[in-house]
Amino acid sequence: MRAVRAMALLAASLALAACQGKKAEGDAPAKSAAAPAADKILVGHVGSMTGSEATFGQSTDQGIKLAIEQWNAKGGVKGKPITLRTYDSQGKPEEAAVAATRLVVNDKVNLLLGEVASSRSLAMAPVADGNGTPMITPSSTNPRVTKDKDKVRPFVFRVCFIDPFQGTVMAKFARNDRKIEKVAILRDVGNDYSMGLADYFLAKFKELGGTVVDDQSYKAGDQDFKAQLTAIKNKNPQAVYVPGYYTDVALIARQARELGMKQPLLGGDGWDSAKLFEIGGKAIEGSFYSNHYSPDDPSPRIQEFVKAYKARFGVVPDGLAAQGYDAAMVGFDAMNRAADGSGAAIRDAIGATKDYPGVTGIITIDANHDAVKPAVVLEVKDGKSVFITTVAP
Amino acid sequence: MTEFLQHVVNGVSLGTIYALIALGYTMVYGVLKLINFAHGDVYMVAAFSGFYIATGLGVRDDPTVGKAVAVFLGSMVVAGALGWAIERFAYRPLRNRPRLATLITAIGVSFLLEYGFQLPSLQAQGRSLEEVLRGWGWTVPGWFDALVTALPSTFPPGPTPRFFPEPFTRVDWTVLGGVHISNYDVVSFLVAFAFMLGLQWIVYRTRFGMAMRAVSFDPRVAGLMGIPVNRVISTTFVLGSVLAAVAALLVAGSRPRIDPIMGLMPGLKAFVAAVFGGIGNVPGAMLGGLVLGLAEEMVAGYTVSSFRDGIAFAILILVLLVRPEGLLGRVTVEKV
Known part of the structure; x- marks a missing residue:
């Protein structure tokens, strides 16, 4: 009976804690x-x-x-x-x-x-x-x-x-600065942001004379990306464009390296978080993403x-x-x-x-x-984002 | 060819997870004829208890074999206790009610765990659970007091995903000219296979297994024959939950993101795998899990990846239309 009482106590305390949490949430x-x-x-x-x-x-x-x-x-x-x-x-x-x-x-x-x-x-x-x-x-x-x-x-x-600009920036950077000819895309199918970026990137990259060898998708919260990555690996692109959010991207990077893929990943401002480096670790090194600003800018x-x-x-x-x-x-x-x-x-x-x-x-x-x-392009180096270039609209 | 073999390796690795969860589903169903929808959430709680223990021991900075064993054992104990508690407080009071009532309770327990774990942590609210209880002037039993003080301050975890440290070091091998496989894939598969054999042995070769089968056949008559029905059912739940804990740690070690709804999709898919293999049948759960994992992998790898779940489940529907009892299930005739 004692155990029963303790359980009820625990449940009740959690419930009450939750109510009080709601109250404390606002800053007012x-x-x-x-x-x-x-x-x-x-x-x-x-x-x-x-x-x-x-x-x-x-x-x-x-x-x-x-x-x-x-x-x-x-x-x-x-x-x-x-x-x-x-x-x-x-x-x-x-x-x-x-x-x-x-x-x-x-x-x-x-x-x-x-x-x-x-x-x-x-x-x-x-x-x-x-x-x-x-x-x-x-x-x-x-x-x-x-x-x-x-x-x-x-x-x-x-x-x-907006996305048309951000997607274009990365396509231009990949094609003109890095001279990449073949890319693959891995997009988050349930995310308006990711779909938009992928579409504009794809259009601009093709316009600049590059080829998109594969266009795969995942769902935010997935644990396993190896099926898509194995398919991408087989098409042998020089880079993979992953316009997702940082937790998914970090896992994708890890699993790509586990499959022996060495290509850099490319992304957008959804990568911008210290967590990307914590979860991604070595796997995310040497990848590039577009962002709004760089704290290294001397202005x-x-x-x-x-x-x-x-x-x-x-x-x-x-x-x-x-x-x-x-x-x-x-x-x-x-x-x-x-x-x-x-x-x-x-x-x-x-x-x-x-x-x-x-x-x-x-x-x-x-x-x-x-x-x-304008947008900036950053490279992941030694667990930090390093400023590479600014792209004007 | 290398691509195909890699898909097979990935598919088996994914299927192994479904198989480990499905084993727990199938056992509980076998005994109680209850679909324990909270099973996927026991899996989640096990992952989080593993995370808290690992953080407490400092596994990330300095992983050792001893710590890995402690993480596994600790989270198996927590999951086992949770499985016992769920059965004791949610299912047992309803055992003689219509089966639908228990099923709905199972869904309720599942939601309670999923959303309870998404509450902001007490630390974020600037308090500890101990202070909360003391603040109300409640007297807490001594042993419980010690438990409360030991609870991690970041509990409940809230909806933010956590990064799970590797309980043992990951080793990647390249075999057959470019197929990548890791020690986690191998260990998971061997563990799942061993558990399947172990369960099969328990169910068919031990006294406890005989009691389980008797309870499954007719709990009332089994009780009259002197079989401790409650204890058999409790033990079954504990066993199933411990399996979920092992699955959770093997998954979290190789796919290191854990969050409070991480059990939802694997739980559902493992349920489908159990039905597909023939629910109540132990080797069937293993086979169902592997087939589902491979089907998903092949669909995602060779066709359109957004149809991954859709096509995989469509295949399952087709198989069940032809064999409603599942791959290894037996047709049972209801005698009236």
């Missing part, structure tokens, strides 16, 4: 459901704080926090202090939609930031549009995030480049940001932290310029952003609500 005090008072600015962030892409959300959140602290130190937006409320998407599109709805409808945020992954931003975009709350995604690169078929989503913006704007971020969080900011910082900065800059605090006014101000000196480049929002910016 207990009266969270109340509308923000007119004397402060409330910013909502939906990010993958946990899950397969946990470092994406955590880095972005830290970037946003740094931006808020810097603005608040200067006295806030129009003299009002900014507060942040972060909800976890757990890396799931449905959770992202719920979190966005909660921020927009219950918390009535003035500005919505997030997500990193395009699939999750796509789930949030209709919520922002439907409620007239301006939303800026820091690093979702799929074109459909800001453009629903032919119609530009009125309230959704991004401060990064003073970037070095100033890297210094401030390191002083605050103790680590070198990755590309997603820089994007989060820029998204928040562009948003606050627009709020400061906006005629009033209404969603429509802020929206117009974000749309009018021109030549904003961001960490990740000069940001100008175009008619499609996208930012036109």
Whole structure:
């Protein structure tokens, strides 16, 4: 009987711990459901704080926090202090939609930031549009995030480049810089981002005179990629383009090396995480990926940001932290310029952003609500990303 | 030819995992006629307990044979205890109810484990389980207290995948002019095969196996004959869960990502493998697992990789249409 009681106790304690965890999740005090008072600015962030892409959300959140602290130190937006409320998407599109709805409808945020992954931003975009709350995604690169078929989503913006550009960058780099003639593609079939990148890479690589010898797919969360890799190996490409997220990519790299494949892997900004090196280890060495910025860039704007971020969080900011910082900065800059605090006014101000000196480049929002910016190509060397080249749009 | 042989090696390596999980499914079904849907999640819990023990012992920095044994034994004990607890608290109270009730409970237990393990860890909430319990002023029995203090602070793990350290060093061999095979593939296959023979021996050659078969035939009559029905069923669950733990560690060692829903797909596929081989039949589970692994591998390797699961399962449906009792299953006639 004693054992029975202990089991019940354990179950109950876990359940209660969970309830209390939910409460502690936001960064705000207990009266969270109340509308923000007119004397402060409330910013909502939906990010993958946990899950397969946990470092994406955590880095972005830290970037946003740094931006808020810097603005608040200067006295806030129009003299009002900014507060942040972060909800976890757990890396799931449905959770992202719920979190966005909660921020927009219950918390009535003035500005919505997030997500990193395009699939999750796509789930949030209709919520922002439907409620007239301006939303800026820091690093979702799929074109459909800001453009629903032919119609530009009125309230959704991004401060990064889009997949057609990112895919093209890597195709150009592989074909022109590395003189690669034959590549294979291994894409994540359930991921809007990965599918987009693979399609644009494929088109550009063929246009430049290269051959795509194999086009395989996997599903995020798979444990075993050896079937696809064995098929790819047999076609003998000079490189494999794997536009996925870092946990899958690290496992793919390991299994490719286990099968005796020595080709470099190529990828996109979804690789940008310290976890890639931890899980991938030696297997990922010598591979290349495109990203938004490089912390090695000597330009003073970037070095100033890297210094401030390191002083605050103790680590070198990755590309997603820089994007989060820029998204928040562009948003606050627009709020400061906006005629009033209404969603429509802020929206117009974000749309009018021109030549904003961001960490990740000069940001100008175009008619499609996208930012036109250069991309960098990085190489993985000794467990670190090393700057190789910048590719202009 | 090399490509084909490599596919065979990969397929067998994948099939071995399904086989190890399927053995547990098939045993529980054989005795209780219950599909234990929580089996895949016992596999997940075993992987995580292995992870916590390995982290505690520092396996990543300095792997030794002793530590590997400790990781295997520790996680087998945890999985066995969990299997026992699931049977004791979720299935036994419902044993004389309609079978559907137990089946739904099995799905419930599976969800409880999957989503319970996705909760934010107590450490992330800035507390330990011990503090939580003390905070409510509850008195905890002494032995339980010691257990609570020993629990890792990052529990529950949350949805973030963890990187599992290799319990023993990986060695890759190249054979037959370019086919790559590792010691994990070989060890997994041998372990699965040994377990299959072992189970077969237990079921047909020991007193306990005889009791199992009697309970499977008719639990009420077996009870009247003096067979301790509850103990036989509990032991079966423990045995099945221990098998899941071994499978989990062999998989996590070679495919080092573990997360709270890692048991979902392998669990489902192992279930299909068990049905395919003839559920309740021990060699059938092994054969079913291997066939499913090879089918998946060949489909992914030679046709379109996104149809991997689709075509593999379609083949299974076709086979079951022709042989509804599974490959090695026996047709049982229900006497009225």
